[in-house]
Amino acid sequence: MPVRDMSVMCAVCSGRRARPNLNLLLLLILLLGPHTVEGVWPLPQAITSSTERYPLTPQAFCFSYGRRSAARFINNPPISLYILWLSTGLETFSQLVYQDDFGSYFVNKTKIEDFPRFQFRGILLDTSRHYLPVKTILKSLDAMAYNKFNVFHWHIVDDPSFPYQSHTFPDLSSKGAFHPMTHIYTQSDVRRVISYARLRGIRVLPEFDSPGHTKSWGKGQSDLLTPCYKGGIPSGTFGPVNPALPSTYQFMERLFKEVSAVFPDSYIHLGGDEVDLSCWRSNPYVRAFMQKMGFGVDFAKLEAFYMEKVVNITSFFNKTSIVWQDVFDYHERVMVEVWKEGCYLCEVRRVAKAGLRVILASPWYLDQPGPTHNWARYYTVWPLAFKGTEEQKSLVIGGEVCMWGEYVDATNLAPRLWPRASAAAERLWSNEKQTSSVDKAFPRLQDFRCILLRRGIQAEPLYVGHCKHEYHSV
Amino acid sequence: MPVRDMSVMCAVCSGRRARPNLNLLLLLILLLGPHTVEGVWPLPQAITSSTERYPLTPQAFCFSYGRRSAARFINNPPISLYILWLSTGLETFSQLVYQDDFGSYFVNKTKIEDFPRFQFRGILLDTSRHYLPVKTILKSLDAMAYNKFNVFHWHIVDDPSFPYQSHTFPDLSSKGAFHPMTHIYTQSDVRRVISYARLRGIRVLPEFDSPGHTKSWGKGQSDLLTPCYKGGIPSGTFGPVNPALPSTYQFMERLFKEVSAVFPDSYIHLGGDEVDLSCWRSNPYVRAFMQKMGFGVDFAKLEAFYMEKVVNITSFFNKTSIVWQDVFDYHERVMVEVWKEGCYLCEVRRVAKAGLRVILASPWYLDQPGPTHNWARYYTVWPLAFKGTEEQKSLVIGGEVCMWGEYVDATNLAPRLWPRASAAAERLWSNEKQTSSVDKAFPRLQDFRCILLRRGIQAEPLYVGHCKHEYHSV
Numbered sequence: 001m002p003v004r005d006m007s008v009m010c011a012v013c014s015g016r017r018a019r020p021n022l023n024l025l026l027l028l029i030l031l032l033g034p035h036t037v038e039g040v041w042p043l044p045q046a047i048t049s050s051t052e053r054y055p056l057t058p059q060a061f062c063f064s065y066g067r068r069s070a071a072r073f074i075n076n077p078p079i080s081l082y083i084l085w086l087s088t089g090l091e092t093f094s095q096l097v098y099q100d101d102f103g104s105y106f107v108n109k110t111k112i113e114d115f116p117r118f119q120f121r122g123i124l125l126d127t128s129r130h131y132l133p134v135k136t137i138l139k140s141l142d143a144m145a146y147n148k149f150n151v152f153h154w155h156i157v158d159d160p161s162f163p164y165q166s167h168t169f170p171d172l173s174s175k176g177a178f179h180p181m182t183h184i185y186t187q188s189d190v191r192r193v194i195s196y197a198r199l200r201g202i203r204v205l206p207e208f209d210s211p212g213h214t215k216s217w218g219k220g221q222s223d224l225l226t227p228c229y230k231g232g233i234p235s236g237t238f239g240p241v242n243p244a245l246p247s248t249y250q251f252m253e254r255l256f257k258e259v260s261a262v263f264p265d266s267y268i269h270l271g272g273d274e275v276d277l278s279c280w281r282s283n284p285y286v287r288a289f290m291q292k293m294g295f296g297v298d299f300a301k302l303e304a305f306y307m308e309k310v311v312n313i314t315s316f317f318n319k320t321s322i323v324w325q326d327v328f329d330y331h332e333r334v335m336v337e338v339w340k341e342g343c344y345l346c347e348v349r350r351v352a353k354a355g356l357r358v359i360l361a362s363p364w365y366l367d368q369p370g371p372t373h374n375w376a377r378y379y380t381v382w383p384l385a386f387k388g389t390e391e392q393k394s395l396v397i398g399g400e401v402c403m404w405g406e407y408v409d410a411t412n413l414a415p416r417l418w419p420r421a422s423a424a425a426e427r428l429w430s431n432e433k434q435t436s437s438v439d440k441a442f443p444r445l446q447d448f449r450c451i452l453l454r455r456g457i458q459a460e461p462l463y464v465g466h467c468k469h470e471y472h473s474v
Numbered sequence: 475m476p477v478r479d480m481s482v483m484c485a486v487c488s489g490r491r492a493r494p495n496l497n498l499l500l501l502l503i504l505l506l507g508p509h510t511v512e513g514v515w516p517l518p519q520a521i522t523s524s525t526e527r528y529p530l531t532p533q534a535f536c537f538s539y540g541r542r543s544a545a546r547f548i549n550n551p552p553i554s555l556y557i558l559w560l561s562t563g564l565e566t567f568s569q570l571v572y573q574d575d576f577g578s579y580f581v582n583k584t585k586i587e588d589f590p591r592f593q594f595r596g597i598l599l600d601t602s603r604h605y606l607p608v609k610t611i612l613k614s615l616d617a618m619a620y621n622k623f624n625v626f627h628w629h630i631v632d633d634p635s636f637p638y639q640s641h642t643f644p645d646l647s648s649k650g651a652f653h654p655m656t657h658i659y660t661q662s663d664v665r666r667v668i669s670y671a672r673l674r675g676i677r678v679l680p681e682f683d684s685p686g687h688t689k690s691w692g693k694g695q696s697d698l699l700t701p702c703y704k705g706g707i708p709s710g711t712f713g714p715v716n717p718a719l720p721s722t723y724q725f726m727e728r729l730f731k732e733v734s735a736v737f738p739d740s741y742i743h744l745g746g747d748e749v750d751l752s753c754w755r756s757n758p759y760v761r762a763f764m765q766k767m768g769f770g771v772d773f774a775k776l777e778a779f780y781m782e783k784v785v786n787i788t789s790f791f792n793k794t795s796i797v798w799q800d801v802f803d804y805h806e807r808v809m810v811e812v813w814k815e816g817c818y819l820c821e822v823r824r825v826a827k828a829g830l831r832v833i834l835a836s837p838w839y840l841d842q843p844g845p846t847h848n849w850a851r852y853y854t855v856w857p858l859a860f861k862g863t864e865e866q867k868s869l870v871i872g873g874e875v876c877m878w879g880e881y882v883d884a885t886n887l888a889p890r891l892w893p894r895a896s897a898a899a900e901r902l903w904s905n906e907k908q909t910s911s912v913d914k915a916f917p918r919l920q921d922f923r924c925i926l927l928r929r930g931i932q933a934e935p936l937y938v939g940h941c942k943h944e945y946h947s948v
Contacts, residue, residue, distance in 0.1 A: 129938045133946050160938050178940035369843030405938070411927070411945045412934040415886035453885070460886040464603045464634045464879070466652035471885045472607050 041448035120398025122151035128158030129405030171220030209271025239279020244289035418459035594872025596625030602632030603879030645694030683745025713753020718763035892933035
């Protein structure tokens with residue numbers, strides 16, 4: 001059978017892929033043959049393969065559920081029966097299949113035990129700086145599943161545009177999107193993305209970043225943003241969300257009530273990064289509010305106050321909040337995403353010491369094109385290489401590739417993501433000791449990149465060479 | 475009418491686009507309206523536009539040949555007749571057309587006089603380091619025409635693979651291509667590319683680079699490459715083409731006889747770059763040949779001897795040879811392409827002072843992804859900014875964008891080329907004084923990039939924003 005169908009079947013029959021902590025046992029008892037494939041990407045925790053090969057006949061191949069809640073893989077039943085025990089792992093299985101020169105499919109005798117190193121393996125896509133068509137998002141979800149990523153962090157709105165069509169506040173997109181009809185995500189679009197992701201074992205983590213990064217919100221919601229002042233009078237420009245008005249929190253409550261229902265995941269990302277304080281500082285009403293609240297001139301306290309209110313709102317809707325590292329100091333009930341350059345492990349350590357869960361993004365900013373061969377930079381990342389207790393290290397729940405949208409849209413998203421993000425995928429899934437060598441990973445990654453091509457993912461080449469099935473651009 | 479059809483029509487009715495030295499006169503007499511488009515890319519030599527606009531009705535629009543060998547543009551004949559004089563320029567015209575919010579097409583009253591600054595405006599594609607499907611090449615030719623590039627420099631073979639299927643030497647591709655059936659260009663493929671290019675005013679300049687960069691040639695042609703020696707015996711590895719054997723020149727004569735017939739263009743690129751002399755040096759027969767020829771130990775003389783022979787062969791077939799700058803010192807009948815980094819204008823000057831024609835490639839190596847916004851780097855290039863006489867400057871016949879294939883194949887070719895190559899396109903076409911400002915060019919280039927998207931070219935974004943017609947990846 002075509003490998004592509006197999007991975008679809010995987011999505012259909014394995015509702016458990018969303019729970020990657022379950023162990024996986026792949027056992028194939030196979031016939032004799034000379035071939036080995038380069039291997040599986042990301043590398044399983046334990047893999048033993050041999051040159052014994054076993055033919056897969058499309059006409060006599062099916063999956064069925066067996067005992068021990070495992071799937072059965074039955075081939076050519078009149079002759080023999082081969083059983084595959086697995087709870088998750090059809091993606092892995094599909095990568096073991098190869099064709100000979102006559103087009104026949106084979107799989108070598110292989111024993112695999114597998115589980116992910118980190119529970120949170122995310123990719124951020126930014127649909128505010130450039131709009132990504134729904135089809136482009138779905139295609140990215142396909143590629144994510146092939147790489148065993150399990151979180152789609154949807155940075156859905158930001159300063160430049162507000163493409164999320166809210167039914168509570170329809171003006172947000174009708175006035176804040178690049179175009180009110182063609183550059184939006186309808187409720188139906190969002191449902192489609194969530195459902196498509198779920199079938200691939202991927203959770204959708206929406207981000208509604210505030211109080212900064214909200215310029216586009218202001219277009220459809222008056223009095224939400226802070227009017228900036230110059231020389232004692234309003235300058236006509238607007239800054240972050242206005243934390244001094246009760247109406248702000250009424251708006252946020254209604255918005256997050258909707259968002260919490262539309263996005264069923266238990267996580268929500270609240271942003272909180274890069275708040276420009278100068279506009280708050282310029283505004284006399286904001287300053288008066290701070291006096292009243294006893295914040296003095298400490299704008300960090302104002303920011304903390306605002307974030308606390310929003311975290312409370314989302315907590316009420318049973319969500320766990322994630323925030324960017326900028327605001328971690330003030331909260332106890334949040335997960336913190338570390339994104340800044342420099343000694344990011346220092347920051348990871350600081351958060352873990354404070355007892356909060358951490359997601360690492362700093363080394364995986366892929367939005368800027370780099371010098372070639374830089375996939376190795378994303379591979380040689382050691383997220384736990386900081387001084388800390390086992391308990392602290394267990395608070396590092398995973399990592400995330402960030403694909404910001406300043407220079408990225410549907411034209412270049414796929415080749416910029418793949419196979420560079422695959423390097424991060426292996427780091428987040430596999431045993432670090434078994435995957436510390438760039439040289440050993442290289443041929444396996446080249447092989448995996450060809451698998452991505454064959455499945456229609458526009459993954460760029462790592463170096464000179466070819467794939468059996470090249471990408472056809474048109 | 476849809477703009478896309480118009481540009482096709484342009485290709486069909488204007489056989490003169492291949493001779494860009496002819497002046498162009500676009501005169502549109504138009505009705506009243508409020509809109510102006512950002513402008514044409516590359517910028518015409520003279521353009522005067524107004525806000526008067528004129529509707530284009532698909533049902534009542536056609537081109538027909540008129541007097542003065544010009545095309546006539548007739549719209550809505552029952553009411554009025556509008557005439558467009560042009561020898562080339564339908565691409566330009568198509569860029570002036572825009573839609574209003576109801577989908578109607580308009581063009582503003584515009585007067586254009588145009589001609590290219592340089593006669594040679596090339597793009598090199600490398601089909602040896604990665605194979606490019608024919609469809610990908612054709613799509614690139616479309617984009618080239620939109621940018622008024624007029625030379626497709628086809629670096630068709632090199633060390634890694636020999637995809638050109640020669641009828642004289644079929645083993646070259648059957649043994650030297652990545653795959654003898656799926657990764658080759660048949661004679662019919664080549665004819666298709668040449669014909670497709672010709673209809674778009676683009677000449678196809680084939681490159682068969684030797685004596686270096688020929689590893690793949692050796693697989694299908696024994697005794698062609700120089701056996702390297704180590705410790706007095708052949709090491710089993712091979713170096714450049716063997717210049718000491720008469721059979722080498724017999725082979726080249728037959729190969730270039732075929733190539734000269736298959737590629738009708740009067741130019742041919744012979745390469746000549748980066749010859750590794752150590753293998754020649756190691757080979758006792760090569761050294762003996764040098765003694766016999768009186769070259770002593772001057773391997774540059776040997777290289778010059780070889781290139782002279784090959785230039786003679788192609789001259790016999792009425793071709794003008796182009797070589798990379800490495801070998802320019804020794805020849806008088808060649809055009810020289812400057813590609814090395816550093817003071818490339820020093821080299822341009824040196825070649826021009828020697829009285830040879832020059833093509834500049836150094837500043838337009840686009841194969842490596844750069845930091846974003848680097849389109850400006852390719853825009854702020856001044857090819858004639860060297861001390862020299864007018865006559866010497868006139869020897870600079872143009873420039874070329876080089877898209878080498880180490881890290882590029884069909885997955886990332888288009889977004890890596892466009893719109894960065896458009897920056898070079900304007901530099902090679904337009905008046906330098908009118909196009910020296912990056913800031914002034916930016917909005918026009920953003921507009922042009924949206925035109926490329928609408929026409930199906932996967933051109934990447936320059937910065938945050940959107941196009942009316944986004945690229946749909948699937």
